[in-house]
Amino acid sequence: MTAIVHASNLTKIFNGTVKAVDHVSFEVEKGEILGFLGPNGAGKTTTLNMLSTLLRSTSGAATVNGYDILKESDAVRRSIGFVFQDPTLDIELTGIENLDFHGRIYGLKRDVREQRIEEMLEVVQLTDRADDFVKTYSGGMKRRLEIARGLLHYPPVLFLDEPTLGLDPQTRRAIWEHIQRLNRDKNVTIILTTHYTEEADYLCNRILIIDFGKIVALDTPDKLKARLEGDVVSLTFKDPAAIAKTRPLLEKKDWIRRVDIVSGVNNQAAMSRMMQMMRRMPGAGGMGGMMPGLSPANAGGGGKMPKHVEQMLAQGMVGANGQHGHNGGPKCLNLLVDDGGHRIPEIVKLVDGTGTVLESVELHKPTLDDVFLSVTGRNIRDERGSFMETVRRRRIIRHARGQRVRG
C-alpha cells in the first residue's frame, strides 16, 4: 500500500489568531475511505480546502497524488474531485449541462466527455432526469449529481464534504452505497468529512477524529471501538445535581473503567440503534433515493424566508440542542463497565443509596459516539459552532430538504 495523500504539520491560522487546523499530520492509503469525524468547527472542511488548494495553508506541507499543494496546484486540482458541503450546481442549467460544463473545463474531449457523462449518470441513477433543469431536482438528486460531476474526470482522489448533510435516511443510505461502489469499482480513494458517527462507522476504513484543529485519534472503526472494552451504561438523572453526588462513588468502583459526563440529551444510543435498523431495512437503499419528494418537504421549503424568521429558527434550534443550558447542567453519565448487564442492579442500588432519583438506565455496546466522548470529553451532537455557522447549516439543511419536485 502506498500513500496517495500525505500531510505533515498542516496548519491554518485565520486572522492571525484562530487556529482552525493545528499541525495535522496523516497519510491516506491508495484505495481507502478515510473519514474526518468531528463536531462543527473542528477543522474538517478547512483541512479539505487546504488539500484541494482552495485555501493556502499557513504552514506545513502536503502532497496529493504526488503533487505539492502549494507549488503544483493545477496538477493537484486535476487529480481530485470535490463534492462540497454547500450546493455548487448551476440550477439554471440541466443535469447534463452541469456535467458537460465540468467535462469541458477539465479538458475532456467530446467523445470521452459524452461517454463519461452517460456512464456517471447511470452510476448515480439520474439518466432519466438528465435533461431536466437542476432547479427541479430534490435534495438527494442534487447531491448525487454533484457526486457524478466530481467523478467525471476520473480523479484518483475524491473529497466529500459532509456528503449526506440534511438528507433523509433513504437518500443517505443510497449515497452511502454509491460511495462504496465508486470506491470498489473505480478504485477511487475517498476522503470524507462527517459529524455523523454512524456514517463514519459504516463507510470508512479508517477514521480520523479531529477536535479543535487537532487529531485526537486515527484508526479503524473496530479498533477505535475496541479501545472501549466492555459495555456502556448510560444513567439519566432527574436532577443535574445528582451528577456531583454519584460520580465520586462510581469512580471508586474498580469494575467501572470510565465515567464520562454527557452534556445534552443522551440519545446517542437510541440514534445508533435507529441507524442499525435502517441498514437492515429492505429496499431502504438503492431505489429509495430515487423517489423524489419522499423527504418531508417541511417548513421553509417554500422559498426565501425573511431574515429575522431565519434567525429565530436558528435560535430555536440552538435552544433545542443546547438542552443542558436551561435545566442547570448535564443530567447524564456514561459508565464504561465490564459485563454491564450484570452490574446494573448494583449500580442502581448504589445510586439509590445516595438519595438521588434515576430517570432511566440504558445498556449498549460501545459506539463511535462513546469513543468520541472518551477522546474529546464531549458529546459529538453538541452544537458548539458559532451562531452564524448554525444559521448557515440551517440553510444548507433546509435547502437540501426543501426542494420539491415540480410537475
Place this chain on the structure above:
Amino acid sequence: MVQPLSGQAIYVILLRELKRYWRAKARIIASVAQSLFFLATFGLGLGGFIGGFGGITYLSYLAPGIIGMGLLFGSVFSGVSVIFDRQFGFLKEMLVAPVSRTSIVLGKILGGAVTASIQGIILMTVAGLMGAFTPTPTLVMGAVAAVGVMLLITAGFVGLGVAIGSVLNDFHAFQLLATFVMWPLFILSGVFFPVDVAPFPVQVAILFDPLFYGVELLRWCLLGAGTPLLGPFGWLTALGVLVGFTAVMVGIGTYLFSRAQV
C-alpha cells in the same frame, strides 16, 4: 503573478453565460422594453415638442444614448453576477477546476460583453425600425462598427461589475450600486442633451464619464461622421479613451476577482 490562460475554459464560461442569457427570456424582454419606453416617450413624445436640432431629429440624437443605457445596465449587472455565483456556490465549482482564475474571469467578462451587446444589437435594430437612423449604404458599415464599439463598452463595464462584485459580498448593495454608480453614468453620458449646452461643472463631469465616449462613438457610427452634435473630441480620441477605460477595468476586475475569498 502571471497565470496561464486556457482558451477552453474561457470558451466554456462564455457558453454558460450565453445559455443562461438565452433562457432568461423574461429578462431580455423586460430590459429591451425598458429601453424602448425611454426611446418612445422621450424620442417621439419629447422629440415632437423640441423638434430637432443640428439637422437631425431628437429621436436620432437619443437612440445611440439609449442603446448605451442598455449596454451599461446589462453589462454591469452581468459582472456583478459573480456575487450570485458565489452565493449559489457555482463559483467553487469553477475555482476548484484546474484552470487559472484569470481564465475564469476573462470568460466571465467575455460572456457578459457578448450578452449585453446582443441586447444592444436588438435595441439598435428596433431604433432603426422606428426611423432613428437614415438608411444609407454607409449605415451598414456603421452598424457593424457600432457592434465593435458595443463589445468594447460592455467589456469595460462588465469589468467594473466584476470588480464591484468581488469586493461586495451581498446583493443588498444593489440598490446603492444602481443609484450611485449606474444612474450618474447614464445621465452624464450625454444621452439627452449635447455637452456644450450644459453648465460648466456638468460639462466637466460628463468628460469623466466613460460611457460618454462610448455613446459619442455610437453616434458617430450610426448617424454619420458629419453630425454636428459630437462633443469636443473627434472619434479617434473617443476610441482611445474607451480602449483605455476598458483595458483598465478588465485589469482591475481580473485583479480583484483573483484575490477574492471564496
